[in-house]
Amino acid sequence: MRLKIAKGIARGLAFIHDKKHVHANIKPTNILLTSEMEPIITDFGLDRLRPTGSSSAAQPDFSVGSSSGAHQLLPYQAPESLQQPQGLQPNPKWDVYSFGIVLLELLSGRVFSDREMDRWWESGSVEEDKNRVLRMADVGIKGEPTVLVAEKLGEAGIKLLKDYADVDCSYNLSPEELCSKISQCDALIVRSGTKVSREVFESCGGRLRVVGRAGVGIDNVDLAAATEYGCLVVNAPTANTVAAAEHGIALLAAMARNVAQADASVKAGKWERSKYVGASLVGKTLAVMGFGKVGSEVARRAKGLDRARAIGVELVSFDEAIATADFISLHMPLTPATSKVLNDETFAKMKKGVRIVNVARGGVIDEEALVRALDAGIVAQAALDVFTDEPPPKDSKLILHExxxxxxxxxxxxxxxxxxxxxxIAEAVVGALKGELSATAVNAPMVPAEVLTELKPFVDLAEKLGRFAVQLVAGGSGVKTVKVTYASARAPDDLDTRLLRAMITKGLIEPISSVFVNLVNADFTAKQRGLRITEERIVLDGSPENPLEFIQVQIANVESRFASAISDSGEIKVEGCVKDGSPHLRKVGSFEVDVSLEGSIILCRQVDQPGMIGKVGSILGQENVNVSFMSVGRIAPRKQAVMAIGVDDRPKKETLKKIGDIPAVEELVFLKL
Structure with a gap:
């Protein structure tokens, strides 16, 4: 019974959470509590819970009397639609729910998420439920959320926060101290020095609702854990853009002219003019790696320094950029794909004497490899504002390098x-605490479980189709007009495509930019980048059991890396469906295929003739590339065909060239999903 009562409290909270509007029509009534519930009043500390400040709600009275073996709780305002009939008889189920409603009234001012309700309801421990309710009682009594500011924040931001919340500025917390405090906080604000790990979210007891990163990069926040625990993560991507770009330019010029070394020399009493002869910036090539907000501002300022050419304005491949650049300026986020992107292999491809600036993230450079490249003269100089470990060790060979x-x-x-x-960041955090959607959210918001369960395989399909389609575009960033077609037996009003559209947008944008896209910011990001997405619904005959039969993505006014992907009307066209719960590609251009959208895919157009599958398979086998699936779609026997090959590993360029050199192969492209 104790567990039932504790769970009833949570269910009562959940009920009112779903029916917030019922407070508009309430009147006093009596609520009966069975005698078995009496110990809970004390166990849950309800005798100490008293609302503060003015309130229109009636004040609950926990001095209870008995009537027919039950306890009365007076007075209490309950919604008219929820009142029991006159001639009350004790009803344990009603009493349990009523008890939860009373508790929620005490905790007015705090709106609980459905995810929290689910976790409480599934809990097997009365003690855990009791502790959670008491923690939230503290919030309810105060009537305002608590924001923990874990790193120094400007006074203007602190003032904005204090206008809405109770602000706790506690700096230099150890991981253990942060985990200890977080269960008392509704929001957390950090800069780059605090790691918001899975342990932090596990320690929050479901209370933490938003993490604000005062800056752009969010590699110090465990996004997967944040989403899993229903916590929104927001950042501040625009306010420091110009400052970061200016610092990049300052380091570029200071490095080229040996400003820091010459300054130290003069202060040491030396006068070594011949030692610190610099390099001119005029007529040199700058590679801007990561052409987002900061990168584009760096390029704009670099052109003012009389650049003959600014890579990032002239879009080229990564290999061409590092091979031709005199200066390389790094501005990409730290992701699994960019971690140690500058390493021994890439340094070996660079022009001897290249100079490198990094104001992005330390982890994008293999620091030991950079020391080797500096010692070998491949890299003449490096100007670094960020490091893998901050602060770096005092005996760091990289820091001490001349x-x-x-x-x-x-x-x-x-x-x-x-x-x-x-x-x-203060505006973003306060908005999130108010339940407003944020354009700077960097993780997916909560989606109703039933919707997500039904749409999940199609969500995966939508993102994969977007990623697949954009990689077929020559130059990638020229994508401006996209048409998405949904085919379904359901009526158009029964299919909410916002999540699907967001995932297609995510697939189209993320492979060619440093932007994080989710349901919150998808439309905003698409508009910001000039990407226009139109949607069309095709109603099919048949059973509406499945939400969709297929999704089609068309990209207009672009050139394709794979000519066969161009439809008869001139757009890149790909089409996919869900088979056995997994996303599949079923059409590329006019060619029908059957390809699982996972891992990496090789597409090649060929003349349909015997032995082609064997020839391609043999080349991949000789290079130890494992084939996961293979499908061939053709116009007619002995005519043109498209072969789609799924591979577990990325083939070497030489391997792809061998396939392309087969006489019957007319074109070839490799795509990574």
Whole structure:
């Protein structure tokens, strides 16, 4: 019974959460509690819970009397639609729910998520339920959320937060101290120095609703754990853009002219003019790696330094960029794909004497490999504002290298940027606490479980189709017009495509940019990048049991890396469906195929003739590339055909060239999903 009562409290909370509007029509009534519930009043500390400040709600009275073996709780305002009939008889089920409703009234001012309700209801421990309710009681009594600011934030941002919440500024917390405090907080704000790990979310007891990153990069926040625990993560991507770009340019010029080394020399009493002869910037090539907000601002300023050519304005491949650049400026986020993207292999491909600037993230460079490249003269100089470990070790060979200029992560450190970031993140956090959608959210919001369960395989399909389609575009970033067609036996009003459209947008944008896309920011991001997505629904005959039969994505006004993907009307066209719960590609251009959309795929157009599958398979086998599936779609026997090959590993360029050199193969493209 104790567990039933504890769970009833949670169910009562959940009920009112779903029926918030019923407070508009209420009147006093009596609520009866069975005698078995009496110990819970004390166990849950209800005798100490008293609302503070003015309130229109009646004040609950926990001095209870008895009537027919039950306890009365007076007075209490309950919605008219929920009142029991006159001539009350004790009803344990009603009493349990009523008890939860009373508790929620005490905790007015705190809206609980459905995810929290589910977790409480599934809990097998009365003690756990009791502790959670008491923690939330503290919030309800205060009537305002608590925001923990774990790193220094500008005063303007702190003021905005204090206007809405109770603000706790506790800096330099150890991981253990952060985990200990977080269960008392509704929001957390950090910069780059605090790791918001899975352990933090596990320690929050379901209370933490938003994490604000005062800056752009969110590699110090476990996004998967945040989403799993129903916590929104927001950042401040615009306020420090100019400051970071200015610092990049400052390091570029200071490095080229040996400013830091010459300054140290003069202060040491030396006068070594011949030792610090610099390199001119005029007529040199700058590769801007990561052409987002900061990268584009760097390029704009670099052109003002009389660049003959600015890579990022002239889009080229990664290999061409590093092979031709005199200067390389890094501005990409730290992701699994960019981790140590500059390493021994890439340094070996660079022009000897290249100079590197990094104001992005330390982890994008293999620091030991950079030391080797500096010692070998491949890299003439490096100017670094960020490092893999911050602060770096005092005996770091990289920091102590005479050809390295180092600053302590100062990219966003201007007075103007600090205040701008503080205001931007404070506004985002307060908005999230109010339940508003945020354009700077970087993780997916909560989706109703029943909708997500039904749409999940189609959500995967939508993203994979977007990723597949954009990789077929020559130049990628020229995508501006996209048409999405949904084929379903359901009526158009029965299919909510917002999540699907968001995932297609995610697939189209993320492979060619550093932007994180989700349901919250998908439409905003598409509009910001000038990407216009139109949707069309085709109603099919048949059973509406499945939400969709297929999804088709068309990209207009672009050139294709794979000519066979162009439809008769001139657009890149790909079409997919869900088979056995997994996303499958069923059409490329005019060719029908049957390909599982997973891993990596090789597409090749060929003349349909005997032995082609064997020839391609033999080449891949000789290079130890495992084939997971193979499908061939053709116009007619002995005519053109498209072969789709799923592979577990990325083939070497030489391997792909061997396949392309087969006489019957007319074109070839490799796509990574």
């Amino acid at each position: 050809n390295v200029t180092a600053t302590p992560h100062l990219g966003a450190s201007t007075m103007e940027a600090q205040e701008g970031v503080a205001i931007e």
